[in-house]
Amino acid sequence: MAVPKLSRRVWIGAGSAAALSVPLGMWILHEPRVPDGPLGPLRRDPNRVFDLAPGFEYQIVDRVRRRMTDGYLVPPRPDGMACFEGEDGAIVLMRNHELPVGFRDRAIGRRWPRVAYDPEGAGAVTRVVLDAATLEVRSSNLVLCGTSMNCSGGPSPWGWLSCEEDPGDPTHGFVFLCDPAxxxxxxPNRIDGYGRFKHEAAAVLDGSHVCYLTEDQVDGCLYRFxxxxxxxxxEGRLQAMRIRGGDADTAPLRTGERRDIDWIDLANPTPLEDDLRETARRAGAARVKRGEGVCIAxxxxxxxxxxxxxxxxxxxxRIEDGADRGTLEVLAASEDRGRMDMPDNVTAAPDGTIFxxxxxxxxxxxRYVTADGRVLPLGRNAGSDGEIAGVCFSPDAQxxxxxxxxxxxTLAIRGPFATLRG
Known part of the structure; x- marks a missing residue:
């Protein structure tokens, strides 16, 4: 998540007089060159929604302010998202909405229902049930409401984990479990054990049910429950990652560098102040500079x-973790914004390819990361400089x-995904 950016159309309108006086070449210098993928350069979308690699197509499956089945409007600012399998093979999308306090009534058309976590909270989770073949919406509804700045989250064996990115109030800054059915x-089903901080995303390991949690702070930490x-x-303990025998800052690390890690227990995971990372850092925890997406592959x-x-x-x-110790390796570190510019949400295909x-x-x-570590483009926001979010695969990975x-x-993308691994 970042401060909202003006769209290209807004920039052109706001600065047209100044733009006319600037040579074209100076503008071009500000656009990093995007390398071509194995299928060729991205194709320009004539509708200016989403450019894609050859062979791929998108379909708009949902949009803001559309009337849902329960009578509410689809809230603005969709963010983190995950897919679950529904009845009769349907696709169930669980989708966060990253909204600040005070945006509620205008966003959804009427007041929150009585089950809202906080009547003044504006964040929400919506559920969209799609036909797996046609991608038409079968039904849609609110699942969680009255939270604050629901940024990303993650799928789990028990449902969607929705993460609040607003720990400014002691009642916010938590993870909530949401039922895809x-x-x-x-x-609300709040998980206090996962801690109170500026949550971004969550990922759960099969079997052990260890949950990894990121923190969107420049001096943040990586946690696991x-x-x-x-x-x-x-029921368990929250820990923060530590680098063994070296610098506690991960920010300078480059592609291919590795570090040994272990984990520090945190005695009070739900402090009243937003200072969990400070407590962890004083105990030796590593700094992770704006931890955002996390997934298991x-x-x-x-x-x-x-x-x-x-x-x-x-x-x-990429972390190979054990019960007490593990290793951290830098799979990719950007040295060229044309190849990677502030990655955010992340997911994995069944074959292990990272998107x-x-x-x-x-x-x-x-973008996606190949098996040999190359970062290549698959699509591009064609209509604005706005954030792309919520990347996730359907249960059948198609x-x-x-x-x-x-x-x-909310877009659905289909195409020859199997050709991208290499």
């Missing part, structure tokens, strides 16, 4: 640091979903 707004017993997944944890790396344009870490979307300084892209946050669109 809920057909109406439900009472370890259950005492996998059968009681929300082939049993390994993949973590995004949005402004880490040698030019502050992002890193993707991520950007929230960068210019036009944002959907459809990739993304949100265009400022436009308020």
């Amino acid at each position: 809920a057909t109406e707004a439900a009472p 370890v259950p005492h017993d996998p059968a009681a997944p929300f 082939e049993g390994r944890v993949h973590v995004v640091a949005t402004t880490g790396g040698p030019i502050d344009a992002g890193q993707i870490f 991520f979307v950007e929230d960068g300084s210019g036009q944002d892209l959907l 459809t990739l979903f993304v949100n265009l946050q400022e436009e308020g669109l």
